[in-house]
Amino acid sequence: MAKPTVPRMKLGSQGLEVSAQGLGCMGMSANYGPAKPDDDMLALLRHAFAAGVTLLDTSDAYGPFTNELLLGKALQGGLLATGGAGVQVATKFGVKFTEAPPGWEFCGSPAYVRQACEASLRRLGVDCIDLYYQHRIDTRLPIEITISLVPESSSDMGELKKLVGEGKIKYVGLSEASASTIRRAHAVHPITAVQLEWSLWTRDSEEEIIPTCRELGIGIVAYSPLGRGFFGSGAKSADNFSERDIRKNLPRFQAENLEHNQRIFERVNEMATRKGCTPSQLALAWVHHQGPDVCPIPGTTKMDNFDSNLAALALRLTPEEMAELESYAAADAVKGFRTYNAANTWMSSDTPPLESFKGE
Structure with a gap:
């Protein structure tokens, strides 16, 4: 394949422009094993920016907090340019850490939104967050309260909209939100992007969520x-x-599912061999071919893997090849749910109706 270039794309309808492929930064600091050495990850971030990848995805929950601090080092240390031709930092709030088991809760209260945003600004060392997502939906609170609405009885509600007005956030996003939650949120303040798990073997968002977006x-x-x-x-x-x-x-x-799912990988690998690419490049190219409104954010901690992922931009798939790939990983062919807790997904992310909210 030819050496890839990273095109730019409009993300949403409010004016945000990003690289057509981003970089998920979570694994640098958390969740996929021990945190990696800062110097190595700063070198990777510098390499990614030099290659043309400008959308960097993080969250206050990664670490917690340490991944934002890592990006802050890169930004404050001058490793990444900022401004019109610089990076676009996307971070998230909504996973509040607590002393009581299980150690966290999903929170969208206005006071917490402001606290989380201002803390992220300090860790990142920036004056404004380009794209601020609600990481997970607080099912106890109407989404309108978190996003925009300011009831007469409470002057501190609707913090996301306030933070946009104050210049601390440029664009608002949602992550793992249901179609109805997305629609209700967008009705009171423009939602620029929805982040969701989408891959060749995770396609549950295609029925309602993606058409709604x-x-x-x-x-x-x-x-x-x-x-x-x-x-x-x-x-x-x-x-x-x-x-x-x-x-x-x-x-x-899990072992009982992994052996079955291995057959999917083998078929994808066979097709990749015919195409002269790797199976990961083929799977990533499949996501890129979903449309010009889709920006995948593959994560990695290794430069070789980053370069391999970037090469997927140059891979072209015919409609017949797309259909063939999809037949390998049809919903009934994949064994095992995509996450260990369905409550963490879009399937239970609806919030109470606004008219039922009585406040405190």
Whole structure:
């Protein structure tokens, strides 16, 4: 394949422009094993920016907090340019850490939104966050309260809209939100992007969520486009999971499911051999071919893997090849749920109706 260039794309309808492929930064600091050395990750971030990838995705929950601090080092140390031709930092709020078990809760209260945003600004060392997502939906609170609405009885509500007005946030996003939540939020303040898990073997968003985003002109950011690393080496990927790797507990990577799912990888690998690419490049190219409104954010901690992912931009698939790939990983062919807790997904992310909210 030819050396890739990274095109620019409009994400959503409010004016945000990003690289057509972003970089998920979570694994640099958390969840996929121990945190990696800062110097190595700063070198990777510098390499990614030099290659033309400008959308960097993080969250206050990654670490927690340490991934934002890492990006802050890169930004404050001058490793990444900022401004019109610089990076676009996307971070998130909504996972509030607590002393009581299980140690966290999903929170969208206005006071917490402001606290989380201002803390992220300090860790990142920036005056404004380009794209600020609600990481997970607080199902106890109407989405309108978190996003925009300011009831007469409470002057501190609608913090996201306030923070936009104050110049601390440029664009608002949602992550793992249901179609109805997206629609209600967008009705009170423009939603620029929805982040969701979308890959060759995770396609549950295609029925309602993605059509809703497209109807409303909302950009789509696909995380885990390589099936949480599965399409890199198939079942062998699980051999390298440390005790601190959350994938050890995901149903699709359990022994009873992994052997079955390995057949999907083998068929994808066979097609990749015919195409002269790697299976991970083929799986990533499939996501890129979903449309010009889709920005995948594959994560990695290795420069070689980053370069390999970037090469997927140059891979072209015919409609027949797309259909063939999809037949390998049809919903009934994949064994195991995509996450270990359905409550963490879009399937339970509706919020109470606004008219039922009585406040405190």
